[in-house]
Every structure is written in structure tokens, then in C-alpha cells.
Amino acid sequence: MPAGQWKGTKTRNRDGRTGTVTSEFIGFGHRMLTITASDDSKAQIQLNVEGDDSGEPGWEWCYHRPDGTDAWYPLGPHL
Numbered sequence: 134m135p136a137g138q139w140k141g142t143k144t145r146n147r148d149g150r151t152g153t154v155t156s157e158f159i160g161f162g163h164r165m166l167t168i169t170a171s172d173d174s175k176a177q178i179q180l181n182v183e184g185d186d187s188g189e190p191g192w193e194w195c196y197h198r199p200d201g202t203d204a205w206y207p208l209g210p211h212l
Contacts, residue, residue: 143195144168144208152176154194166208168192178209186210 142154152170159165162183168176178188192208 139164139166145193145195145205146170146176146189147191147193150174152192180209 139154139157144152144154146152150170150172152168154166155169156167157164162181164180166178166180166188168178168189170176176189176192178186178192180186186209188209190210193205194208196204196206198204
């Protein structure tokens, strides 16, 4: 995604929490996302250009398809 495009993205975790990406930091070769969950907890996900992503596992992000349906994709480490 282009810079700044993650903020506001709807997320969910396999443990049942839902959330939203509330901040995004772009570094050299990585992007750090902060997710604010439905229980007010915070999760950090680091998306890396090279190597595995890191942070709290179990998160997915929602892509809203043009036909109005949602698709869910892994976000961060997938264990």
C-alpha cells in the first residue's frame, strides 16, 4: 500500500478481537503499524521488505472488494 494508506484499515484477530490500524510509521525497509483493538489493547505489526514480518500474530486485514464483499488477508506474522 502507498504511504499512509494503512491508517483506518479494519482488522481482526483469530482470538476474536476486532480493531483498526490507528498509526503507521514508515522506516527504511519496513513499516510499523499500531492496531487499536476492540478491548482497547494495542498491537504492533512490523511489515518488512525483506525477511519475515514481526509483531503480534493472528491479525488479518480487510480488503473491501469493488463488488461490496470483504476479503481477509494475513497481516504480520502468520503462526
